[in-house]
Amino acid sequence: MSGWKTAAALSLCLGLGLSAHAAATWDSIKDFSLKEKEKAVAAGKKLIAETDKKIDALAKDTRNATAETKAAHAANMSELKEKKKAAQAELDKMGKASGEVWDATKTGLSDAGKALGAAYDKAAAAVKK
DSSP, X not given: OOHHHHHHHHHHHHHHOOOHHHHSSSGGGGGOOGGGHHHXXXXXXXXXXXXXXXXXXXXXXXXXXXXXXXXHHHHHHHHHXXXXXXXXXXXXXXXXXXXXXXXXXXXXXXXXXHHHHHHHHHHHHHHHO
């Protein structure tokens, strides 16, 4: 598990009092039942907030970068913003979801969160070059 994912998992475990299994990853969002909707939404918010912190830190890492790296970073940041917006939209849907669409909504948030994580990993790798 990458560093930011581990930090997110630990933050969720401590902040929400959830088991490590239930709070570990974006995939774990799918483990929540409809009765645990509030916990699921809180877990999603925490994961997005942790990713935001990592994105902010990543932006600072480019201060002394080359022009080429800065241009690539700008493109990556644009992608990150799109992925974050998609994850936030899925989280908003989850907050309003009923039993009929609960499973699909959880999967949507999980998938959007994993896409956000992949976009972050891509951006972080580009900065480290």
